Amino acid sequence: MGELSARSRAIADEQGFVETAYAALDRQREAYSERLREVRAQQGHESAGALSERDSFATHYEDNLIRLRNVENRLVMGRLDFTDGETEHIGRIGLKDEDQEIILLDWRTPQAEPFYRATAAEPGDVVRRRHIQTRMRDVVGVEDELLDAEASDGLSDLNLTGEGALMAAMATARDGKMSDIVATIQAEQDRIIRADSNGILVVQGGPGTGKTAVALHRAAYLLYTQRERLSRSGVLIVGPSPVFLRYIDQVLPSLGESDIVSTTVTGLLPGVEATGADTPQAARIKGSSVWRTIAANAVRNVLERPLDRPVSFTIDSSPVTLTPSHVEAAQQRARRGGRPHNEARETYARILVEELANQVAAHKEMALEDAGWIVDEVVSSREARREINLRWLPSSPVQLLERLYARPRLLAMCAPELSPEEIEEVRRPKGSPITAADIPILDELAECLGPFRTDFEKRQRAAAQARDAELSEYVKETMSSMNLGGGIVNLEQLTERAAGSGPQSSLADRASADRTWTYGHIVVDEAQELSPMQWEMLARRCPTRSMTVVGDLDQRPDGSPSGGWASILGRLGSSARIENLTVSYRTPATILRSAGRTLAAAGVSVLPVEAARDLPDCLAFTAIEADGREGAVVRSVKERRAWLDGEYGPGEGTLAVIVPSDLREGIAEALAGDPGLAEYVKADSAGLARIGVLSAIEAKGLEYDAVVLVEPSRVLAEGPGNLYVAMTRPTRRLDVLYSGELPAGMA
Numbered sequence: 001m002g003e004l005s006a007r008s009r010a011i012a013d014e015q016g017f018v019e020t021a022y023a024a025l026d027r028q029r030e031a032y033s034e035r036l037r038e039v040r041a042q043q044g045h046e047s048a049g050a051l052s053e054r055d056s057f058a059t060h061y062e063d064n065l066i067r068l069r070n071v072e073n074r075l076v077m078g079r080l081d082f083t084d085g086e087t088e089h090i091g092r093i094g095l096k097d098e099d100q101e102i103i104l105l106d107w108r109t110p111q112a113e114p115f116y117r118a119t120a121a122e123p124g125d126v127v128r129r130r131h132i133q134t135r136m137r138d139v140v141g142v143e144d145e146l147l148d149a150e151a152s153d154g155l156s157d158l159n160l161t162g163e164g165a166l167m168a169a170m171a172t173a174r175d176g177k178m179s180d181i182v183a184t185i186q187a188e189q190d191r192i193i194r195a196d197s198n199g200i201l202v203v204q205g206g207p208g209t210g211k212t213a214v215a216l217h218r219a220a221y222l223l224y225t226q227r228e229r230l231s232r233s234g235v236l237i238v239g240p241s242p243v244f245l246r247y248i249d250q251v252l253p254s255l256g257e258s259d260i261v262s263t264t265v266t267g268l269l270p271g272v273e274a275t276g277a278d279t280p281q282a283a284r285i286k287g288s289s290v291w292r293t294i295a296a297n298a299v300r301n302v303l304e305r306p307l308d309r310p311v312s313f314t315i316d317s318s319p320v321t322l323t324p325s326h327v328e329a330a331q332q333r334a335r336r337g338g339r340p341h342n343e344a345r346e347t348y349a350r351i352l353v354e355e356l357a358n359q360v361a362a363h364k365e366m367a368l369e370d371a372g373w374i375v376d377e378v379v380s381s382r383e384a385r386r387e388i389n390l391r392w393l394p395s396s397p398v399q400l401l402e403r404l405y406a407r408p409r410l411l412a413m414c415a416p417e418l419s420p421e422e423i424e425e426v427r428r429p430k431g432s433p434i435t436a437a438d439i440p441i442l443d444e445l446a447e448c449l450g451p452f453r454t455d456f457e458k459r460q461r462a463a464a465q466a467r468d469a470e471l472s473e474y475v476k477e478t479m480s481s482m483n484l485g486g487g488i489v490n491l492e493q494l495t496e497r498a499a500g501s502g503p504q505s506s507l508a509d510r511a512s513a514d515r516t517w518t519y520g521h522i523v524v525d526e527a528q529e530l531s532p533m534q535w536e537m538l539a540r541r542c543p544t545r546s547m548t549v550v551g552d553l554d555q556r557p558d559g560s561p562s563g564g565w566a567s568i569l570g571r572l573g574s575s576a577r578i579e580n581l582t583v584s585y586r587t588p589a590t591i592l593r594s595a596g597r598t599l600a601a602a603g604v605s606v607l608p609v610e611a612a613r614d615l616p617d618c619l620a621f622t623a624i625e626a627d628g629r630e631g632a633v634v635r636s637v638k639e640r641r642a643w644l645d646g647e648y649g650p651g652e653g654t655l656a657v658i659v660p661s662d663l664r665e666g667i668a669e670a671l672a673g674d675p676g677l678a679e680y681v682k683a684d685s686a687g688l689a690r691i692g693v694l695s696a697i698e699a700k701g702l703e704y705d706a707v708v709l710v711e712p713s714r715v716l717a718e719g720p721g722n723l724y725v726a727m728t729r730p731t732r733r734l735d736v737l738y739s740g741e742l743p744a745g746m747a
């Protein structure tokens, strides 16, 4: 009774605080709405172009309003009581009261750190940590931890922080979207989230240890602590697939951060879509870093060619001769400038035009300075243009790559490192669709070639640059006339905003449309999958090498490569430091142990990982007949779906059927053909289905409450890492359906 009333008193106390916090949030929102209304009502002097400064300020206020709207849920997460009797509340964002006193600490401030790190063994000056659970704006529960020496007796071996809140979070039904973990970040995770941002940090850990969660919270942490730097350069998040990116796309907004670019590596090259597919061998060949040299060779040897023997022709009736040494000298001068091919071409062409013009002038016994028209004659001479162009061909990356693939002899000349078989493997006719593995090669070529612009585009670009200069002047004027700038928003931000109209103007939009954009920080998820050429692409976009790289080598199809992360990261490996996550918050212990044994039996020893919990009856095996496989899958899925309904409520909870790639289509059809399941299997407009039918590769990074795994031996045959991925997707229950033998160690 006493305990009960103490608890309700605590809830009532916190309810009071929570109301104060939401009142402060509402006040902030109202203040921004008010400013937005004012700015919209003002008439800006709409002189420079069609874009007014009103739009820039409006966008700024709108962004802030969106940020405040996104933190509505679970605004307040906890409280710390200190030895001196002071208390602090920790929340999703920081808030002040009407007297400008801080009432809620942003979880990312240094003062909030003990909320995640203090332990009974090392309490610092914390006496009590309280986790506060809210629903809408109501407090529905509190959980206290007393951090004194006596309390340390009852702790679990894993030293979990806020165990009750953590277990509750883990037991919640999944809804197909990842959620933030800001209320229950564990100490080993917090250390990584707040780690120094310099250099490359590799975070490795077994399945479900929170690598993705930690990487996203780290992005939010860095955006908070380095807002000035990162609000201009931006943060890039790279994930394995569009489905995965959709799965994680709520997390950062719920932490109040939205100006972030997230993409697959393939999406990093604007304007090129990869619709083709490679054989695994071709993809491996194309991923090798030898393509850096091949790209440079191709530009040099295919596009910049020597003249074999002198050529003579006439310009305006004057005889002229272009010699091999004229061409060579012009090429050398152009290369010395260090500019990319298409840009250096201007220097090369100018030198040869001058040479020919001098010859014409000499023949006419005139001084070139007095007869500028001769240069025009040279430029418009078809023969001169032809001879000059042929020795320094302008090209787009796609044109050049198509030539290399289509002509094995040409590729062999540029790529002595590739064997004839390898050259044959990548051979394909011009006009074939671009593949994902082509993208990093195209990026490398784009780097060597520089922008490929038609004359029309060149004129457009010059006009745009002139417009930008005018705009910057204009914004400066308006800022002083509107008395703005004192820390609210700076000139560059405004110019940038004004330069693009409407929704185009966010940093994310501009960065993702620009191949040469460099980011302040890059987060790479499922990093074990990237090829050396893909790493080159990322390195180019982050000259400061401030990166968070998360992954699990054991989840590569063929397991961990010899040489570990250093061999994966290539050139970037030497500067990387490695941190480990060791506790899985997804998969129950029984399933994790079974997965570990199966991999060990297949000759792969995986990183040690401990489960935060176990559940009874979480793993079941059912023998089926190969020729009745589809019916058995349908029955099992129905049974599991009904079980989820019972556990979480009708339609709640997520379910995936993970299958060997070659069975995928048949099983998906069987499920879609069943009247009871068709509804669930159909994908929505975002491509997500309530019941997913996936190969192990497609399931990477995702999680479900229940998984039905079909024919594990065949998944194992695709690669032990694939089976490891497949077995570790469920949070609650794994049903294994098999004909023939189970993989050794599994049962």
Ligand SMILES: Nc1ncnc2c1ncn2[C@@H]1O[C@H](COP(=O)(O)OP(=O)(O)OP(=O)(O)O)[C@@H](O)[C@H]1O
Binding pocket: 166, 169, 170, 179, 180, 181, 184, 185, 186, 189, 205, 206, 207, 208, 209, 210, 211, 212, 213, 214, 552, 585, 586, 700, 701, 702, 703, 728
């Ligand atoms: N501290 C935490 N509190 C609550 N839930 C957590 C915590 N850490 C991780 N989780 C949950 O555990 C699950 C697994 O996390 P996450 O997907 O980040 O793991 P991962 O290491 O990236 O896994 P994988 O290697 O399989 O991709 C998620 O549902 C995540 O929300």
